Amino acid sequence: MKKLRIHVLLPGLTTKAGGGTKIMYEYANRLAECGHEVHVYHSVAKPFRPMKSPVWFKWALSFLRNKFSKSWFKFHASVKLHVVPDITDDYLPNADVVFSTWWELAYRVATLSPEKGKKFNLIQSLEVWTGFEQEVYDSFKLPITHLVIANYLKEAVYAHSGIMPIILNNAIDTQIFHITRPIASRVAPKIIMLYSELALKGSATALNVFRKLKQRLTDLEIILFSTFSKPANLEDWIDFHRNPANLPELYNEASVFFSPSLIEGWALPPAEAMACGCAVVCTNIGGHADYAMDGKTALMVSPADEKMMEERLFEVLSNPELKNTLAKNGNDFISTHFNWDASVTQLEKLFLEN
Secondary structure, three states, rough: OOEEEEEEEOOOOOOOOOOHHHHHHHHHHHHHHOOOOEEEEEEEEOOOOOOOOOHHHHHHHHHHHHHHHHHHOOOOOEEEEEOOOOOOOOOOOOEEEEEEHHHHHHHHOOOOHHHEEEEEEEEEHHHHOOOOOOHHHHHHHOOOEEEEEOOOHHHHHHHHHHHOOOOOOOOOOOOOOOOOOHHHOOOEEEEEEHHHHHHHHOOOHHHHHHHHHHHHHHOOOOOOOEEEOOOOOOOOOOEEEEEEOHHHHHHOOOEEEEEOOOOOOOOHHHHHHHHOOOOOEOOOOOOOOOOOEEEEEEEEEEOHHHHHHHHHHHHHHHHHHHHHHHHHHHHHHHHOOHHHHHHHHHHHHHHHHO
């Protein structure tokens, strides 16, 4: 099999674990494990946003941040990380494949010469909340092979471009995320949730719901994990973990995972929690829909509907049979539908065929 030179392209460097970045890093690692030469390029410039600081300053700062990106993700030894001022022919050597994510980078990728490689872009969210709605929709028409991680994204891309993108399923590493504590033994009313300061994640709403629920279930316990600092005035029955190294263990402590997000691309934490045996309660949004089916693998709630959230959480916490059934169904569904080997094999095949 031909070994490819693959350039994975990302907007900027992050010092915090982020779902979209984590997925691209995971593909970089696994393609390297297949024997391909993989380089990850982080672009300083963002095409549609004026720079508040000179590019050279941002570039220098990114070099300092480079070490932090390695602190939250373990890269394959052969993967090479780079920081470049921009994604242009001047800063990218020739390759067989360029593989990007984020709508702004898609515009840059479209301008690269053919020698830089066959062009692929992974759409991980309907990013219209960035304030560039028409530009996002127009990016779907660019002369790039578009891949999407969820069915609602497939429908959106086709609706706005007339082009049918390719579904590339996200995956969960079940070597890391798996059941270590039997589902039926989790009898305490304990909920785990990703906490975020981003309004779109709905954490403030969830905290209101938890406080109301505590009045009905006095032994309720909450586990929060986050890349953000611990919020002020958090009650002692809410256990907070910043950047936990033992996340699978925390999932296995809980009986229920709650995701109150208003918007998601393809939410990783609920799927990870399913793989670890949690029953999931989540909002009925596109970013949950590929694995959360109401009454089968999860209980669904309307975004920002505190009353409905409280009732459905109470329902699953007070009904052990329902909790166990949802947890088992969710675990079975994740383990049989979202496999890293299958996704990497599909991506590698696409690259080689082109």
